[in-house]
Amino acid sequence: MIPAIATPMPRRNVELVLLVLALAVGIGASAMVGLNSASAFDRDFWFQSSLLVVAAFAFHMILRFRAKYADPIMLPIVVALNGLGLAFIHRMDQPGEDTGNNQLRWTLLAMAVAIVVVWFLKDHRLLRRFTFISLAASAFLLVLPLVPGISAGEVLGASVWVRLGPMTFQPGEIAKITLAIFFAGYLSSNRDLILLAGRKIGPMQLPRFKDLGPMITAWLVSIGILVFQRDLGTSVLFFGLFIVIIYVATSRISWVVIGAALILGGGFLASRFFSHVAFRLDSWWNAFTPEVFDRSPGGSGQIVQGLFGMANGGLGGTGLGQGRPDLVPFANSDMIVALIGEELGLIGLFAVVMLYMLLFTRGFRAALGARDAFGKLLACGLSFAIALQCFVVIGGVTRLIPLTGLTTPFLAAGGSSLLANWIIVGLLLTISNTARGPVDTTPITHAPTEAVQTS
Amino acid sequence: MSDISELTITALRFGFLLLLWILIFSIVSTMRRDLVIGRKAAMGTPTARELRKHPELAPAPPQPVKQQAHQLVVVEGPLKGTTVPLAASPILLGRAQEATLVLEDDYASGRHARLFPQGSRWFIEDLGSTNGTYLADQQLTRALPVELGVPVRIGKTVIELRA
Numbered sequence: 001m002i003p004a005i006a007t008p009m010p011r012r013n014v015e016l017v018l019l020v021l022a023l024a025v026g027i028g029a030s031a032m033v034g035l036n037s038a039s040a041f042d043r044d045f046w047f048q049s050s051l052l053v054v055a056a057f058a059f060h061m062i063l064r065f066r067a068k069y070a071d072p073i074m075l076p077i078v079v080a081l082n083g084l085g086l087a088f089i090h091r092m093d094q095p096g097e098d099t100g101n102n103q104l105r106w107t108l109l110a111m112a113v114a115i116v117v118v119w120f121l122k123d124h125r126l127l128r129r130f131t132f133i134s135l136a137a138s139a140f141l142l143v144l145p146l147v148p149g150i151s152a153g154e155v156l157g158a159s160v161w162v163r164l165g166p167m168t169f170q171p172g173e174i175a176k177i178t179l180a181i182f183f184a185g186y187l188s189s190n191r192d193l194i195l196l197a198g199r200k201i202g203p204m205q206l207p208r209f210k211d212l213g214p215m216i217t218a219w220l221v222s223i224g225i226l227v228f229q230r231d232l233g234t235s236v237l238f239f240g241l242f243i244v245i246i247y248v249a250t251s252r253i254s255w256v257v258i259g260a261a262l263i264l265g266g267g268f269l270a271s272r273f274f275s276h277v278a279f280r281l282d283s284w285w286n287a288f289t290p291e292v293f294d295r296s297p298g299g300s301g302q303i304v305q306g307l308f309g310m311a312n313g314g315l316g317g318t319g320l321g322q323g324r325p326d327l328v329p330f331a332n333s334d335m336i337v338a339l340i341g342e343e344l345g346l347i348g349l350f351a352v353v354m355l356y357m358l359l360f361t362r363g364f365r366a367a368l369g370a371r372d373a374f375g376k377l378l379a380c381g382l383s384f385a386i387a388l389q390c391f392v393v394i395g396g397v398t399r400l401i402p403l404t405g406l407t408t409p410f411l412a413a414g415g416s417s418l419l420a421n422w423i424i425v426g427l428l429l430t431i432s433n434t435a436r437g438p439v440d441t442t443p444i445t446h447a448p449t450e451a452v453q454t455s
Numbered sequence: 456m457s458d459i460s461e462l463t464i465t466a467l468r469f470g471f472l473l474l475l476w477i478l479i480f481s482i483v484s485t486m487r488r489d490l491v492i493g494r495k496a497a498m499g500t501p502t503a504r505e506l507r508k509h510p511e512l513a514p515a516p517p518q519p520v521k522q523q524a525h526q527l528v529v530v531e532g533p534l535k536g537t538t539v540p541l542a543a544s545p546i547l548l549g550r551a552q553e554a555t556l557v558l559e560d561d562y563a564s565g566r567h568a569r570l571f572p573q574g575s576r577w578f579i580e581d582l583g584s585t586n587g588t589y590l591a592d593q594q595l596t597r598a599l600p601v602e603l604g605v606p607v608r609i610g611k612t613v614i615e616l617r618a
Contacts, residue, residue, distance in 0.1 A: 014485050021478045028471050035464065073482050080478060188585075192565040195551070319468040344472065351475040358482055369596065373585055439594050 026083015036321030106415035117426030131185030233404030306338030317345030369435030532612030562610025
């Protein structure tokens with residue numbers, strides 16, 4: 001019988017070709033920076049490039065051995081983004097600063113962790129067993145920055161950092177993954193209850209409180225802690241993740257309506273009670289007012305300088321290494337998108353946005369192909385988390401929405417975010433490996449089956 | 456290397472942008488394959504082994520003229536013998552009360568699968584069920600046409616389209 005679905009293809013060679021292109025982009029960017037600055041092709045350049053190449057090919061080989069059917073497009077996209085990020089961060093380093101090499105160290109660590117995920121997690125369904133452990137882990141990770149002793153205190157108005165020896169780390173980034181695992185695991189087993197049990201009021205069906213209890217708790221814990229830590233961006237991210245997974249699980253549009261209403265209401269309340277949120281809103285709305293521009297803290301100088309930078313870049317950009325990102329505060333982390341807009345222009349910035357979009361569609365493709373509800377929900381949640389993060393950051397930098405402190409995945413300087421996003425890629429690759437691999441057609445019924453293998 | 460001419464720098468600048476977009480277009484062109492949906496799926500009849508085990512699955516001898524399906528028959532499972540006439544509207548299969556055919560089957564999901572007409576054929580589509588929907592032993596990953604007499608398995612229930 002001709003199989004109903006196209007025969008699975010590993011397509012690892014396609015990945016290899018794309019990976020070479022992606023590395024050309026990443027290393028090309030570094031080379032351009034080198035050409036345009038005094039320090040052309042110094043030791044750092046060769047060191048950085050060769051390590052990136054080795055790490056990328058190591059990952060590729062691991063996929064060949066361990067996850068043959070994994071999506072061939074995700075790894076090249078992520079390597080290209082990460083390579084671009086490295087080049088831009090290196091380019092921003094003042095003499096004596098070492099952010100570029102620090103970012104490279106984190107990249108290598110993050111890739112190693114992602115390789116470990118792909119190597120040891122043969123089947124993503126294993127994670128389903130850790131549904132409630134993930135909830136506990138999320139709560140633990142989110143409380144960590146508030147614990148005296150390891151807390152790194154309040155940095156830039158938000159206390160989301162912990163200090164471990166010489167390093168600082170943002171546990172909230174990892175919590176985004178554990179929360180996604182919890183939401184996906186809980187909803188994949190309980191969505192029928194949430195859908196069907198409960199009273200109907202008008203056109204809306206309200207779930208029983210009992211069924212929603214753990215979800216509400218998870219949501220309250222994450223939002224509550226983030227109110228205490230004053231990190232608006234992450235709380236928007238968690239809330240969006242929550243709404244999307246529950247919407248995908250139940251296919252009820254009412255969740256999105258409720259979610260949008262809660263976000264608007266919550267934003268309004270937050271702007272009344274928290275000065276930093278009010279400042280953010282004000283510097284978004286009245287960015288070009290001189291008083292707002294110069295206000296400290298909470299002025300709009302950062303956003304407006306970023307906008308000027310992008311305007312300076314125009315369509316084709318000033319060329320790598322030739323912009324003036326030193327005028328923009330945090331040009332290598334929060335505002336890296338403005339830096340890209342300035343030096344690569346609209347054409348380059350759109351290419352980066354396009355790469356994110358392709359990564360997101362590949363994540364959703366893995367979700368569509370996944371054969372179990374848990375895998376579907378997890379892949380949706382994780383890829384949506386990346387997409388929402390991009391939207392919040394790029395929307396903030398381009399003044400579409402108020403600027404909130406989220407990192408640009410893979411591009412921005414910051415180890416915890418890099419680590420978390422590479423783990424997400426590892427998980428998506430694992431899910432896509434089972435999604436694209438050969439179908440296991442063993443019947444699930446208890447009817448007598450004939451398990452005869454003659455070979 | 457600061458003696459490189461302005462022209463070379465400009466050429467390299469645009470060369471880099473070009474390289475970025477070459478990467479994107481190569482990615483998109485490798486994705487094209489995934490977008491192909493309408494590949495002709497020749498869904499066969501039950502296999503010989505299946506026929507031996509379940510003679511009742513044997514389809515009617517192949518009809519020279521394509522026949523329209525007029526009813527849905529439950530051939531196995533708790534609701535065995537139930538028939539549902541097929542009109543022009545889609546049919547929802549599952550345990551949910553809103554389903555057209557409410558399956559009393561522990562292995563079926565609330566909204567398990569959907570059977571819908573398109574053109575002269577009926578298609579079955581899995582609605583993200585936990586245990587999957589099987590069309591002649593193939594697990595559904597997308598909507599596929601259901602020919603007459605081909606068993607569709609949902610949990611312990613097996614349904615068929617009949618003329």
